[in-house]
Amino acid sequence: MTSVSFAGPGDEPIVLDVATPAAQVRVPTTRRYLMCPPAYFTVEYSINPWMDPTQPISTSLAMEQWTALKETYERLGHQVEVIEPQPGLPDMVFSANSGTVIDGQVLGSRFRAPQRAAEADHFRRWFLTNGYRSVVMPERTNEAEGDFTWTGKYLLAGTGFRTDPLAHSEAQEVLGVPVISLQLTDPRYYHLDVALFVLADDLVAYYPDAFSPGSQKVLRRLFPDAVIATGTDAACLGLNAVSDGRHVVLPVEATDLADQVARRGFDPVFVDISELRKSGGGPKCCTMELRD
Numbered sequence: 169m170t171s172v173s174f175a176g177p178g179d180e181p182i183v184l185d186v187a188t189p190a191a192q193v194r195v196p197t198t199r200r201y202l203m204c205p206p207a208y209f210t211v212e213y214s215i216n217p218w219m220d221p222t223q224p225i226s227t228s229l230a231m232e233q234w235t236a237l238k239e240t241y242e243r244l245g246h247q248v249e250v251i252e253p254q255p256g257l258p259d260m261v262f263s264a265n266s267g268t269v270i271d272g273q274v275l276g277s278r279f280r281a282p283q284r285a286a287e288a289d290h291f292r293r294w295f296l297t298n299g300y301r302s303v304v305m306p307e308r309t310n311e312a313e314g315d316f317t318w319t320g321k322y323l324l325a326g327t328g329f330r331t332d333p334l335a336h337s338e339a340q341e342v343l344g345v346p347v348i349s350l351q352l353t354d355p356r357y358y359h360l361d362v363a364l365f366v367l368a369d370d371l372v373a374y375y376p377d378a379f380s381p382g383s384q385k386v387l388r389r390l391f392p393d394a395v396i397a398t399g400t401d402a403a404c405l406g407l408n409a410v411s412d413g414r415h416v417v418l419p420v421e422a423t424d425l426a427d428q429v430a431r432r433g434f435d436p437v438f439v440d441i442s443e444l445r446k447s448g449g450g451p452k453c454c455t456m457e458l459r460d
């Protein structure tokens with residue numbers, strides 16, 4: 169309960185108790201996503217600290233979890249496009265790493281690891297056969313929405329492990345949007361999209377310890393009201409979440425983060441991505457947003 173007081177007609181001030189304001193009403197917008205079924209998913213090489221090629225992997229469980237994620241988006245009213253998976257490309261399920269699309273302009277990807285390099289061209293061809301007229305492939309290492317997050321105003325751009333900092337200026341030129349570079353410092357959070365996600369315009373959630381001190385200052389300055397995730401939320405890849413402005417699809421283990429976003433008026437929607445996490449990925453990595 170909060171008290172407000174104001175001057176009454178006589179000498180006595182009027183004091184009213186008012187209930188704490190209700191959380192803001194959040195309005196979802198319909199999205200279009202590109203996903204790739206994990207038909208060839210496995211962990212046969214290690215290019216991030218989550219990947220242990222000796223651990224058992226169930227491709228069928230990964231497929232069940234991916235299908236549940238896709239059906240979740242469809243149930244929420246979103247449109248999901250599907251690209252054909254390719255044998256020999258076990259990480260192709262992480263479609264977010266293969267393109268950044270803003271206002272129909274596509275900036276493709278260039279992977280740091282040779283094991284993933286061939287994915288970029290499959291996605292390039294998908295864009296060209298699906299009506300995208302301007303598809304630019306980057307010169308510099310660029311892991312697309314793994315390291316680029318569009319807030320509606322800025323393109324937040326991560327670097328430190330995968331995407332080359334020079335890819336940030338390339339993205340600014342190709343996409344014609346202001347880019348804010350952010351330095352990632354913890355190898356477990358090797359992509360920006362495991363350290364930060366956009367909840368709504370001008371509102372993000374992030375894990376400060378994944379960023380350099382200077383980048384933490386930038387984030388505080390840009391987003392003073394941000395949701396600050398705990399280490400436990402970050403460690404289950406809870407920040408690899410997808411918001412449509414109201415529903416927030418996130419890993420089932422990210423319970424504190426779910427409580428925090430619920431208090432801000434969002435509806436958490438849990439998904440189980442335990443099998444895909446063995447490769448270092450979560451819901452967002454499986455989801456490229458097509459902003460047409």
Ligand SMILES: CN(C)C(=N)NCCC[C@H](N)C(=O)O
Nearest residue numbers: 216262314359447449450453
């Ligand atoms: C959530 N993240 C970090 C992603 N955006 N992508 C997941 C990529 C996983 C892949 N094994 C790799 O290491 O590239």
